[in-house]
Amino acid sequence: MLAAMLLAGCGSGDDGGTSGGRDGGTGGGAVGGDLTGTLTVFAAASLTGVFTDLGDRLEADHPDLDVQFNFAGSSALATQITQGAPADVFASANTGQMNVVADADLADGEPEVFTANVLEIAVPAGNPADVTGLADFEREELALAVCAPEVPCGAAAEDVFAAAGVTARPDTQEEDVRAALTKVELGEVDAALVYATDVAAAGDSVEGISFPEAEDAVNDYPVCVLADAPNPAAARAFVELVLSDEGRTALADAGFRTP
Amino acid sequence: MRRRRARGGQGSVPVPLLVPAVVAVAFLVLPLVGLLVRTPWSELGSQLTAPGVGQALRLSLVSASLATAVSLVLGVPLAWVLARSRIRGRGVLRALVTVPLVLPPVVGGVALFLVLGRQGIVGRWLDEAFGITIPFTTTAVVIAETFVAMPFLVISVEGALRAADARYEEAAATLGADRWTTFRRVTLPLVAPGIAAGAVLCWARALGEFGATITFAGNFPGTTQTMPLAVYLALQRDPESAIVLSLVLLVVSLATLLLLRGRWLGRAGAAP
Amino acid sequence: MSLTAEVRVQRGPLAVELDVQVADGEVLAVLGPNGAGKSTLLRVLAGLLAPDGGRVEVDGEPWDDVAAGVHLPPHRRRLGMVFQDHLLFPHLTVTDNVAFGLRTRGAGRREARAAAAGWLARVELADLGARRPAQLSGGQAQRVALARALAGEPALLLLDEPLSALDARTRLTVRAELRRHLGAFPGSTVLVTHDPIDAMALADRVLVVEDGMVVQAGPPAEVARRPRTDYVARLVGLSLLPGTGEGTTVRLDGGGRVAVAEETAGPVLVAVRPESVALWPQRPDGSPRNTWPVVLTGATPHGATVRCELAGEVPLLADVTAASFAEMGLAPGARLWATVKASEVAVYAR
Numbered sequence: 001m002l003a004a005m006l007l008a009g010c011g012s013g014d015d016g017g018t019s020g021g022r023d024g025g026t027g028g029g030a031v032g033g034d035l036t037g038t039l040t041v042f043a044a045a046s047l048t049g050v051f052t053d054l055g056d057r058l059e060a061d062h063p064d065l066d067v068q069f070n071f072a073g074s075s076a077l078a079t080q081i082t083q084g085a086p087a088d089v090f091a092s093a094n095t096g097q098m099n100v101v102a103d104a105d106l107a108d109g110e111p112e113v114f115t116a117n118v119l120e121i122a123v124p125a126g127n128p129a130d131v132t133g134l135a136d137f138e139r140e141e142l143a144l145a146v147c148a149p150e151v152p153c154g155a156a157a158e159d160v161f162a163a164a165g166v167t168a169r170p171d172t173q174e175e176d177v178r179a180a181l182t183k184v185e186l187g188e189v190d191a192a193l194v195y196a197t198d199v200a201a202a203g204d205s206v207e208g209i210s211f212p213e214a215e216d217a218v219n220d221y222p223v224c225v226l227a228d229a230p231n232p233a234a235a236r237a238f239v240e241l242v243l244s245d246e247g248r249t250a251l252a253d254a255g256f257r258t259p
Numbered sequence: 260m261r262r263r264r265a266r267g268g269q270g271s272v273p274v275p276l277l278v279p280a281v282v283a284v285a286f287l288v289l290p291l292v293g294l295l296v297r298t299p300w301s302e303l304g305s306q307l308t309a310p311g312v313g314q315a316l317r318l319s320l321v322s323a324s325l326a327t328a329v330s331l332v333l334g335v336p337l338a339w340v341l342a343r344s345r346i347r348g349r350g351v352l353r354a355l356v357t358v359p360l361v362l363p364p365v366v367g368g369v370a371l372f373l374v375l376g377r378q379g380i381v382g383r384w385l386d387e388a389f390g391i392t393i394p395f396t397t398t399a400v401v402i403a404e405t406f407v408a409m410p411f412l413v414i415s416v417e418g419a420l421r422a423a424d425a426r427y428e429e430a431a432a433t434l435g436a437d438r439w440t441t442f443r444r445v446t447l448p449l450v451a452p453g454i455a456a457g458a459v460l461c462w463a464r465a466l467g468e469f470g471a472t473i474t475f476a477g478n479f480p481g482t483t484q485t486m487p488l489a490v491y492l493a494l495q496r497d498p499e500s501a502i503v504l505s506l507v508l509l510v511v512s513l514a515t516l517l518l519l520r521g522r523w524l525g526r527a528g529a530a531p
Numbered sequence: 532m533s534l535t536a537e538v539r540v541q542r543g544p545l546a547v548e549l550d551v552q553v554a555d556g557e558v559l560a561v562l563g564p565n566g567a568g569k570s571t572l573l574r575v576l577a578g579l580l581a582p583d584g585g586r587v588e589v590d591g592e593p594w595d596d597v598a599a600g601v602h603l604p605p606h607r608r609r610l611g612m613v614f615q616d617h618l619l620f621p622h623l624t625v626t627d628n629v630a631f632g633l634r635t636r637g638a639g640r641r642e643a644r645a646a647a648a649g650w651l652a653r654v655e656l657a658d659l660g661a662r663r664p665a666q667l668s669g670g671q672a673q674r675v676a677l678a679r680a681l682a683g684e685p686a687l688l689l690l691d692e693p694l695s696a697l698d699a700r701t702r703l704t705v706r707a708e709l710r711r712h713l714g715a716f717p718g719s720t721v722l723v724t725h726d727p728i729d730a731m732a733l734a735d736r737v738l739v740v741e742d743g744m745v746v747q748a749g750p751p752a753e754v755a756r757r758p759r760t761d762y763v764a765r766l767v768g769l770s771l772l773p774g775t776g777e778g779t780t781v782r783l784d785g786g787g788r789v790a791v792a793e794e795t796a797g798p799v800l801v802a803v804r805p806e807s808v809a810l811w812p813q814r815p816d817g818s819p820r821n822t823w824p825v826v827l828t829g830a831t832p833h834g835a836t837v838r839c840e841l842a843g844e845v846p847l848l849a850d851v852t853a854a855s856f857a858e859m860g861l862a863p864g865a866r867l868w869a870t871v872k873a874s875e876v877a878v879y880a881r
Contacts, residue, residue, distance in 0.1 A: 075495045143377065143395065148478055150492040171395040172477025173484075175491060179474065182369070187378040188394050426618055429579050432605035433612040434632035435683060440606075444631075448622040 036064040039234040040086060042077045043069060044093035044221070045178060046117065046197050050254045051091070054241055058234075065234055073176055074098075074152065081106055081226065088235035091223040091242070093117070094152045098222040108232070111224035114242050115256040118218055119156055120196040121209040122184045129190035134160065134211050136191060137168040145180045145192035148173035153180075156217035157193045163216035181206065195219070200255030221256075291509075298506055299499045306503040311480050311489065316507060319486040320515075322397060323465035326404035327412075330461045334412040335454060339442065341413070342420035353417075360410050367406055368474025375402065375475075399476035400483050404465035411464050412457040419453020420446070459516060466512050533557075533719040534687055538575045539584030539597075540568075547571050547743040553719035553736075560722045560734030560751070562766065568743040569723040573689050576721060577612055578605035589686050589719070606635070608687070611680030615692040617672040619664035625675050626651065626660035632683035650678040654708065670701035677712060688713075690722040694729055703879040706732055727767045728877075731755070732800060739763050755848060756840050757831050764833045768805040770847045775799065781878060787844035790820035790873040799878050805838060807875040808849035811868040812859055819870050823847075827865040830856070841869055 039058075043051050048071045055067035070077065070087070074097040081087055082104050090107070091114075092098040098111045123131050129142050137144055146168060147154030154173060161168050171189065174180040180192040185205045199208030223242055225235040241247050248258055272280065299306075306312065340346065341353050359367055375382040375393045385391045393399050427449060431441040447454075469487040476483040478492070486508045493501035534553040541547070547568035553559045561569045574580040576587060578594065581602050587595040589610075594603045611632070619628045629647035634640065651657050654674040664672055673693060680688060693709065694702045710733055713720055724730055730737050731751045739747040739754065739762075747759045751767070758764035774783040776795030782788055789801050814822065825847065829840035837856040841847045847869055851861075861867075 073495070079498070143392070145477065148492045148495075150495040170479070172479050173492075175473055175478060175488070175495075182474070183372075183394075183477070186369070186372050186376060188372055188376045424618075426614065427620060429577075429605070430612070430614060430618040430620075431631070431635075432579065433577055433608075433610055433689075434679065435606050435635035436631070437604075437606045437635075440635055445620055448620075451622075 034064060035062040035231075035234045035237055037231050037234065038066045038068055039088050039231050039238060040068045040070065041089040041091065041238060042081060042085070042087040043071055043089075043091040044074045044077070045071045045176070046093055046195060047071065047091055047221075049201055050250050050256070051242075053250055054238070054247060057246075058238060058241055062234075062237075067234075067238070075100075086228075086230055087226055088229040088231050089223065089238055090226055091221060093219065093221055095220055095222055096152070098224065101226070102224070106227050107224040108227045108229065109224065111222035112239075112243065113220045113222045114247070115221045115251045115258065116218050117195045117197050117221065117256055118210075118214040119153070119160055119193055120199050120214065121211060122181060122192045122194045122199050122202070122206050123190065123209060124184055124187045125205050125207055127207055127209075128187075131191045131209060133209070134164045134166050134213055137161070137166055137170070137193070140169050142190040143188065144168070144170045145172050145174050145183050145189040146170045147177060147180060147193070148175055151176055152219060153177050153193070153195060156219055159217040160193075160211075160213045164213040195255075196257075197255040218257075294502055294505060294509075297499070297502050299503065302499065303503060306500055307507065309500075311484075312504065312507065314481050315484050315486045315489040315504075316511060318397070318400070318481070318484065319466055319508065320511070322400045322404055322485060323408075323462050323468075325401045326408055326465040327458055327462040329401065329405045330409040330412045330465075331454070331458060334409045334457075334461075335416055335447075338413045338416035338420055339446070342417045343425070356410050356413050358410075359407050364407055364468065364470025364472075365474050368403060368471040371399075371403060371406060371471065371475040375399075394475060395477040395479065395483060397476075397482055400472055400485060403471040403475045404468045407468050407471050408461040408465040412454075412461040415457030415460060416450065416454050419450040419457070422453070423449045459519065463512060463516070466508070534576075534587075534589050534721070536576060536587040536595075537585035538572055538582050538587070540571055540575060540580065540582050542568070542571055545571075545743050549738075549740065549743070549745060551576075551721070551738065553721060555719060556717055557736065558713050558720040558722060558734045560724060560730035560737045561740055562724060562727060562730045562737055563740035564725060564762075567740045569725075569740055570691060571743075572740075573612075573691050573721065573723050576687065577610060577689055578603055578608050609683070609685050610687040610689060611683055611685035612689040613673070613676045613680045613691065613693045616696050617664070617669075617676040619667075619672055619675055619679070621664055623663075624660065625656070625662050625664065625667070628664065628675060629679045629682050632679060636683060647678075647682060650682045651675070654678045654712075668701070669697050670705045673697060673705055674708065677709065681712065681716065686718045688716060688718055688720040690720065690724075692724055693722070695724070695726060707880045709733060727769060728802065730767065731769050731771050731802075737767065739766065756829070756838070758833060758838060760833070764836075764838060764850075768838065768848055768850065770803045770805070772801040772803070772845065773798070774801055776878065779873070783845065785844070785846070787823065789845065789871075789876060791876045791878045792874045793878060795878050795880070797880065799880055802877040802879075803847060803871055804875070805848040805850040806836075807871055808841075808847055809870050810839065810841075810849055810851055810859070810861075811870065814868045815870060820873055821871045821876070823869050825867050825869045827861055827863055827867060829863060830861065841867070843869075845869075847871075 041051060051069060055069060059065055059067050074092040074094055078097040078100040081090055081101050090101055101107055102111060121131060146157045149155060149158055177194045177198050180194050181198050181202055183189045184192045185202060196208060199206055223239055225232060225239055229235045341349060373379050377386055377392055382393060427445050428441050431445045467487055469491060472485060473488050478484050478488045486504060490501050490504045493504055533555040536551045538547060538549045545568055549572050561572060563569050575582045582595055582597055584597050586593060593601050594608055595601060626644055626647045629650050630643035633643035633646055648660060651660055654677060656671060656674055694706055697705055713733060722733055734751055737751050737754045738745055741762060747754055747763050755767045755769060758767065772783050774781040776797055776799045778794050779791055780788050781791055781799055781801050823843055823845045825841035825843040827839055828842045831838045832853060835853055836850045837853055839849045839851060841849060849869060
């Protein structure tokens, strides 16, 4: 019956399915027709952990539903969607790439911001170079990584450096957060500027250092059901789950912040 | 009448070969056509003279050429060992040589870190003993490209060595040449076409190298940002400029290869 | 003895056991069918193949001694080798090919090229020094290969089927030239061939090899006269007669004349196969042009035929069937007439 409630909430925008009832099992789903078929979600790579988890929960409630994910950089996903990739849901790591999709009239309704991410300094476990804040990115003797200005986390990095008046001397401008984080994990750089969620996901080999200037570049994550979605009912159910309290709790656990 | 038909039959390609060949050409050429169609020709000039482009192009050409040079110096002797020596474990050695061919380049980059990185087996020692760190330098670009591209050279040179008549080497031995002299004065000139072909393959592969480079050398304009990295990053923000950059890389590499080929074939034509 | 070799090699099913001695200035022909172990012997002498047993000694210097663990690599042996398909280095000019062995043995470029030019002049190819091997005819290439092998002034010259890749006409002229150079060569020569004419024309001694073993050894004429096996008989039955060509007639050095089908001039060798010689008790009627009185001096039966040694103005070998040998009641000392058709007489320049 809870699943039915969830379905009933679809489209209303802010109904979240009471989180306590999640254990209630999968019995329902008859109201409004159970969800079947395949649901294809295109989501920013930083959402991999949370969305996989949420997808499992949705599948548990709807045994006949198969949730498939395509996790990649938001711009790559936006390109694939505009080139006609058959997706039901798009969750972007920034509003810019969501706008690319929305401007092409491929979004069903207004995209909704469901969470946000802020930058954090990632250092190898033990923080061997004694990095304490953004100013350490001026230290020439350190091996430092930021994201390339062409990708969202790099653009955000430029913003925070500008706001802090720091002239960063990075050794490398990585193509995405994951690449920057890998170099921290391997101990090949002393610090990298990445998202808080990436630090949370990285495990014990990486420590995160938050800094006040991060508030100057809060990164919003919008989500939408796509206009050409092959499975719009399931798409709406997934978006509802993401926007629910249950979804927000899961996001918060992964280091995301509530918008 | 009959004679003309016979002559036509000699030059024509049998249908079972012609059809797949045409499909193959279409398969290879159409994506290129796609690029050309989408090229914003009006912006071409401004894109080409954008400050980062020349830098990335120069870095690409220099590092690919250096990687080819390193591959020649190390890879030709390795190919000789694989083709001519009777050392044990040659089969295993050959399989190991092809590892970089099947390894995803990004993984190759990580593997290079584990050896030559600051924390790597060799890199740690280099850092402590000489204060040398390799990652995020142009040297790292050359190393990453060499790692990925050298197998192409080794495999083609080994093939050339196997195809070459080893009796010429015996003839040289009966004329007083030791193995090194034989290698230098007989083997090397005999397999020169194979080496040239291998070097071209190697250079082309190094020029297009992306994964191992961006992983091991990182990406920084002027130091480690080669054209493929610039193209990839441009794609994140401005697909049209990515197309222009790809086109530049394509034109420059094709021009280089045609130039080399013309010069090389010219020499080969004089001495059949 | 300049070359002394006892060679023991196992090559798959073939056990090669050959003992070879060649004096300075002597040419030994190793004659035998394909797969008899001839080339294996040559490769061992060259150092390209290490023997399983035995020794190779040249001018008292051990090149191979399996018991003593001695194996000199090919490049440290003072030898020259000519291969069947010349194996001239395709990327070097003719001059540089000939100079190659001199350069590897320490000569300067200029010096080596000058010496190479001298050798090219000796094989009458002085004008072709700047060419590449691909621009030479087969005969020219093989003469360059000979010059290349001789230029290093080797102690041992190895010839591996040097003429068999050439067409018949070229073979004659190259063989004649080879004969001249071998005559002038002071070291030992081992010639491997499956062509008895090469062996007869070029060698001082013949070693007939079958299945890795020597079946017969001796001077060419001796081996031809007294073949010890059918194989040898078939192989080396030629009578070789030196003479001077005068149109379709050859005046033999030992007196007598032989009519031939082709016009020739100058010094030539006439070759007559024993099976083409017919014997008659009386001078035959309507005699062919080649009819000579002969005396039977020896007879060796092999298989169904008897090889007859004939003395006279024109010494010959003749094969007759055992039946007609008995029918004619032949015995040494018998006076007979021998005839040969002009078209069955081979003649070539020497």
